[in-house]
Amino acid sequence: xxxxxxxxxAARAAHGPLCVGIDPHVSLLEDWGLDASAAGTREFxxxxxxxxxxxxxxxxxxxxxxxxxGSAGYAALEDVLxAARAAGLVVIADAKRGDIGTTMDGxxxxxxxxxxxxxxxxxxxxxYLGADSLRATLATAVRNRKGAFVLxxxxxxxxxxxQSAHVMDVAATDGQTVAERVARDIGWVNGSAAFSGGLGPVxxxxxxxxxxxxxxxxxxxxxxxxxxxxxxxxxxxxxxxLEHLFGxxxxxxxxxxxxxxxSAGPDALAQRIEERAALYGGTRG
Numbered sequence: 001x002x003x004x005x006x007x008x009x010a011a012r013a014a015h016g017p018l019c020v021g022i023d024p025h026v027s028l029l030e031d032w033g034l035d036a037s038a039a040g041t042r043e044f045x046x047x048x049x050x051x052x053x054x055x056x057x058x059x060x061x062x063x064x065x066x067x068x069x070g071s072a073g074y075a076a077l078e079d080v081l082x083a084a085r086a087a088g089l090v091v092i093a094d095a096k097r098g099d100i101g102t103t104m105d106g107x108x109x110x111x112x113x114x115x116x117x118x119x120x121x122x123x124x125x126x127x128y129l130g131a132d133s134l135r136a137t138l139a140t141a142v143r144n145r146k147g148a149f150v151l152x153x154x155x156x157x158x159x160x161x162x163q164s165a166h167v168m169d170v171a172a173t174d175g176q177t178v179a180e181r182v183a184r185d186i187g188w189v190n191g192s193a194a195f196s197g198g199l200g201p202v203x204x205x206x207x208x209x210x211x212x213x214x215x216x217x218x219x220x221x222x223x224x225x226x227x228x229x230x231x232x233x234x235x236x237x238x239x240x241x242l243e244h245l246f247g248x249x250x251x252x253x254x255x256x257x258x259x260x261x262x263s264a265g266p267d268a269l270a271q272r273i274e275e276r277a278a279l280y281g282g283t284r285g
Contacts, residue, residue: 001145002145003145003198003201004121004122004141004145004146004147004201004226005147005198005199005200005201005226006198006199007090007121008058008090008147008199008226008252008254009199010057011056011057011058011089011090012057012251012254014057015055015056015057015277016056016057016277016280016281017242017253017254017255017280018056018058018239018255018257018273018276018277018280019056019057019058019059019060019092019228019254019255019256019257020048020051020052020056020058020059020060020257020258020261020273021059021060021061021062021094021256021257021258021261021262022044022045022048022049022059022060022061022062022080022258023062023065023258023259023262024040024041024044024045024062024065024066025065028044028262028263029041029044031263031265032044032047032265032266033266037069037072038066038069038070038072038073038075038076039072039076041065041066041069041073041076041077042075042076042079042080045061045066045076045077045079045080045083046079046080046083047266047269048262048269049080049083049084049087049089050087051269051270051273052084052087052089052273053084053087053088053089055270055273055274055277056089056273056277057089057090058089058090058091058092058254059084059089059090059091059092060091060092060093060094060228060256060258061077061080061081061084061091061092061093061094062094062258063077063093063094063095066080074118077118078117078118081093081118081119081120082119085119085120085121090121090122091120091121091122092120092121092122092123092124092147092149092228092254093111093118093120093122093123093124094124095107095111095123095124096124096125096126096151097111097123097124097125097126098125098126098127098128098129098133098134099129099133100129100133101133104133104134104136104137105136105137105140107123107137108136108137108140108141109140111123112137112140112141112144112146112148113140113144114144120146121146121147122141122146122147122148122149122203123146123148123149124148124149124150124151124205124228125137125148125149125150125151126150126151127150127151127152127182127185127186128151131150131181131182131185131186132185134148134150134186138186138189138201138202141201141202142189142201145201146201147201147202147203147226148201148202148203149202149203149204149205149226149228150182150186150202150203150204150205151182151204151205152179152182152183152204152205152206152215152217153179153204153205153206153207153210153212153215153217154205154207154210154230155207155208155209155210155230155231155235156207160210160214160215162178163177163178163179163215164177164178164179164214164215164216165177165178166178167181175216176216177215177216179215179216179217180215180216180217180218180221182204183204183217183221183222183225184221186202186204186225187221187223187224187225189201189202190202190223190224190225191224198224199224199225199226199252200224200225200226202225203225203226203227203228203254204217204222204225204226204227204228205227205228205229205230206222206227206228206229206246207229207230207231208229208230208231208232208235208237208241208242208245208255209231209235209236209237210231212245219247219248219249222249222252223249225252226252226253226254227246227249227252227253227254228254228256229242229245229246229253229254229255229256230256231256232255232256232257232260233257233258233259233260233261233276234257234258234259234260234263238279239255239276239279239280240279242255242280255280257276260276261273261276
């Protein structure tokens with residue numbers, strides 16, 4: 001089995017950087033003529049997978065929209081995850097998990113363990129109980145040839161005050177921001193000998209609408225990490241902005257769009273995906 005970094009690179013080479021979010025909002029379910037239920041979210045997710053397969057390389061189910069329906073919602077999510085992986089898509093479970101000790105071990109087993117009912121290729125993680133609290137989970141990802149995306153600079157404006165705050169401890173360099181500290185604290189994984197010179201398994205969430213410089217996310221801080229970039233499409237960033245925003249790291253960016261694609265409805269979904277992928281220079285495999 002190839003490494004996660006290799007699978008991301010292959011997906012981008014085949015289809016470009018666009019990632020389709022699978023976000024079954026209640027309003028979208030209604031617009032699609034589906035019930036706001038576990039069955040509706042399952043149908044929604046499977047339709048997105050069908051439309052995305054062969055047109056993009058990556059999909060990102062938002063776990064919360066399935067979780068709201070309890071055990072039936074999780075069963076629906078299991079089906080969507082399995083279908084997406086069977087279709088050859090790289091699947092990022094957008095779960096934003098973050099905890100300590102054995103609780104975090106449980107999350108790692110749920111999302112990153114081979115054969116788990118919720119198995120994905122990668123999961124989003126929150127570092128705000130301390131980046132070291134994720135160490136065992138990141139090791140699990142490496143061991144299972146999976147990936148993780150750690151929140152560093154998210155696209156929601158209310159996050160800026162926290163993520164731009166300066167770290168104050170004896171180990172921090174002067175002026176180091178929280179976002180920069182997160183990036184540097186997870187860099188040990190991608191900097192290991194096994195991934196030296198290539199794309200590592202542990203990525204960062206860096207919004208396309210944030211000011212990287214103000215957050216201390218220099219090119220050096222991002223080196224070796226795949227980047228999951230929300231903020232394209234409905235949130236305002238345009239495909240033509242990608243290279244300007246991420247510079248030398250543009251070839252490592254996964255550009256996430258949800259509403260700008262899903263709003264097309266089920267009948268026009270495949271066409272909208274092709275149109276958006278083409279704006280990024282994506283090709284159909």
